[in-house]
Structures are given as C-alpha cells and as structure tokens.
Amino acid sequence: MNNMSPILEVRDLRKTFGAVVAANDINIDVSKGEIVGIIGANGAGKTCFVNMVTGYLAPTGGSIVFEGTELVGKGPREVTHCGISRSFQVSQVFHSMTVAENLRIALAIAQNRGMDALKVMASDALEAKCSDVLKRYKLESHKDMTVSVLSQGIRKLLDIAMAVVSEPRILLLDEPTSGISVEEKFDFMDVVMSALKEDNVTVLFVEHDMEIVERYVSRVLAFYQGEIIADMAPDKALADNKVQEFVIGKRH
C-alpha cells in the first residue's frame, strides 16, 4: 500500500502563533487507503495540523499538496471541493433539525454544486441515498429525532456521515471517540471504520485513546510541540520511548 505515490504531501508545514510554534516544519506523505492515527498530548499541534489541511487555518509557511493540487490558500469550501472532508472534535451538525434532515441537506449540497443549487432539492434519488447513509451509519432508528436531544455518540456518527456524503478521498476525523462512553467506543468505531472501508477513503484521525489507535490504524504519527516525533506502525509507535514519554506520559 505504501509504495504507491502519495495522495497527500505535506512539506515544511509551519504555523506559529506569536512565539508559540504549533507546527514546526512538518513533512508527511500519506498514501491512498492508509488509516493514519495522529496522537499527541494536548497542545502538541494535532488539531492545528487538521485545521491547516482542511483550510480552517492558514499555515505560516510550507505546502500541502493533495493529488497534485496545492491546498495552502484555499478555504474550507474549496478544500471540500478538492475531495477532502473532516469531522470535528465537537460535532458540528444542525442541531435544530432531525438526523434525516441533516443528511438530506448535506447530500443535496454535495450533489447540487453551482447553478444546480437552484434545482428543487427533494427527489427520489436523494431519499434513496439518504436512507442508504442512515443504514450504513446505523442511524435509522434516530432519523426523525431532532439532533439536540440525541447523545454525543449519535451526534458524532452523524457528523462523520455528513462529512462523507461528498465522497471525499481523504477524511480527517478530529477525536472521533471523545465524549463517547468506554462501553460504546469500539462499537462506534466499528460502524465508522467499516463504512469508510467500503468507500475506500483514506483516513487521518486524531485520537487520545491508545486502544482505539492500536486497533484501527495502519500507521501512527506522534506529535510533540509541533513536531512529529514518531511515524511508524502502531505497535512500534506505542512501544517507542519518545512516544511513551511525551505522548502517553510514562517516564523511563
């Protein structure tokens, strides 16, 4: 898998906030189909990295090339149009709408770009796609419930489901399991990862839970003070001295 040419190439990516260096010349290549776990302590620069790739934050320097297109200088919308999507640490959904309405509007926007936005939204094709997504993300039983009454877990599922309706080639998930109970976390990730596998999406996800990292990722990037201190397979990464010290917090 790794010998294919990378679809995401990050070169010398730098972000500073005054004297704070949130990204210190980061270099990463991500190949198609990889599932990359991004780990690190609070303030290590993980979310900052995700924000830069998805156009939410403008880097101070460096480049991010996705399938040959430079992403630096593009905003969230343009990045989405390029084929990159994301979920959020705190789920970003439409809380006064039902689950189905959330998905419907997401699907409609994904399908009706440009002048097509002036076409009537409701259609049988849209409904069929909507129920397909509801089924794959196990959201059927909640479809007519307003999001504001739903649990964190369901909101997170919806958040991710909405991120993939635009059929991205890369999906960045920011702490998908935060706010989800210990008992539910594996079930949750099973639903998400199997749905994503079907779509053959390359996934980068930020995660604090090492059990999740061990179980689901093919490669780990460990961040510390804006730098990558480890880039290796999960079993090796979790045993790595630096990772143990700076990410997991065990002293040797």
Place this chain on the structure above:
Amino acid sequence: MLKDTTSKAVLFGGLALIALAFFAPNWIVNQFMFGFSRALAILGLLVLWRTGLVSFGHAFYFGLGAYTVAVLDIQLGVTDVFLRLIGGCVIAGFAGFLLGFILRNYRDIFFAMLNTAVSMVLYGIIVKTEALGSTDGFAISLPTIFGVAPETKYPLFVVITLIAMTSAILVNFYLKTTVGQLTTAIRDNEIRVEYLGFSVARAIHLKYTLSAVLAGGAGALMAMSLGQVDPDSMINWTVSGELVFVTILSGPGNVIAPFIGSLVFEVLRTYAFELAPQAWQLIVGATFLTIIFFLPGGIWSLIAKLGRKNS
C-alpha cells in the same frame, strides 16, 4: 411547479379574489391593493427570516422602488405599470446586490441595524433634496396598462394580484431548491455548511438580493396604488419597522402568509385609526404583543393548525 397545494391555493385563491373584487366597493379594492403591494416586501423578509436574518431597514429598498416609479413618471414620462414595476425591482435589486457584498458578512443585530443605517442615509438624502421632492414627495399619475389608462382602480388591482400570485409561486419554488432549503442549516451552523461545500456568504447574498428585488417591487406597486410617494411613508425607519411587524404577524410558515398578514394589518390599521385616531398605535401595539405571546408562529400557524385538524 403547480403540484403542491400552496401553488394551487395561490392560483385559485388569487383568481377567486380577482373575480370577487369586481363586485366589491372601491375602499375594499384599495385595501387589497395596499395589502398585496406591501406583502411582496414581506415575502422577501420571510426569505431572510427563515435563515435567521431580520432586516430593520428594508424600507430602503421599498423606498427605492417607490421613488424609481416617481422619477420614471416625472422625469421620463413612463406610465406603463410593468415598466415602472420592473424599474423599481431592478434599481432596488441592484442596490441590494451591491450592498449585499457588505451585509452578507453580518448577522443578528448588526445585520438588522446596518440595514437601518443604510435606509436612513437614503431618507436623509431625499428629505434634503428639493429635486427629489424633499419632505413633500411627489404625486404620481395613474399607471397605464398595455397602453390603456384605466378609469377605475380595479385593473391596477388585477395587475397587482397577478404579480403577487406570480411572486408567491416563484418564491415557493425557490424555497424548495437546495439554496432555498439552506435556512435552518445556516442559522444552526455556518461552519458545517462551508465544510459541506456551500458558500454561506453567497447563499445569504442571493437571499438578500431576492428580498431587495421583492421590496423594490412592493414599493413600486405601493407608489402606484397610493398615487404618491413621500419619504415618511416610504423610507423612514418606521416603515422598516412596519414591514418587520407584518412579517411577525404573518409568520414564516408559508408564502401565502405575507398576503394574509398584510391584509390583516391593513384592516387593523384602518379600523384602529377610525376607532381611536389619537391612539391607533396603541391598538396595533397591543395586537403585536398578543401575537408574540399567543401566536409566535404568526397568523399562519393558526391556519396551519386548523388545516391539520380538518385533515
């Protein structure tokens, strides 16, 4: 476009009104003309309101539409009702399009008050400019329809009703499109809308321009119905407030609501004035409070409730 019940109701209701009004006394026809003219502006505010935006300055576009008619009439001698209407819509729409570049970046109270500011600038300019009639305004000649000068107001009423019907059906269609459905979504979470790949700024710009065109059309029709324009009844901030009042009175539930709400307002104001010429605002204000307390969804929510009970 005519499959849904709303469009059908607009079509049949409108045609029935046109037929009935033929036998109605003049004062009733007048009330309908004023009500339906204003309702176009309410229709525009409804589009904005659904997205969580309230403008306290749409008298700007209303006034632009009305004064365009006055200038067309007095300076250029244009009498055709449609040319005057199109003139009002185009000028107001263009102004809305230009201002939209600034206003699409603001929300809530800032959006509301910036609109007021803009409208008061125009008010100030017109009040101070003799050539634009200053505080007195202008009298406007009765419009011609397809080259014929009608002897009664009935033909103008028919034209206004047909335009109101067309607008209601078009806005109803617009509300079903993807961008038209982007209402609660924008109100709830703009970041998500951007990450889904839709520009919130452009969506709001479109809605804003649409509301400006409709308010301009409303002003143009109102000017022709009244036969005069003056800054206090066309551009002053009280007119903007009145438009917001009628929007809340009507409710955002359906494109028919602005027409009912606007008519109710017209009747309410007339009778309140007759009953208490010195304190008619008191009656209007009390009605407003009652609506906010008991019918937060406006008059339309009452109609919708009755509809559900019957079905």
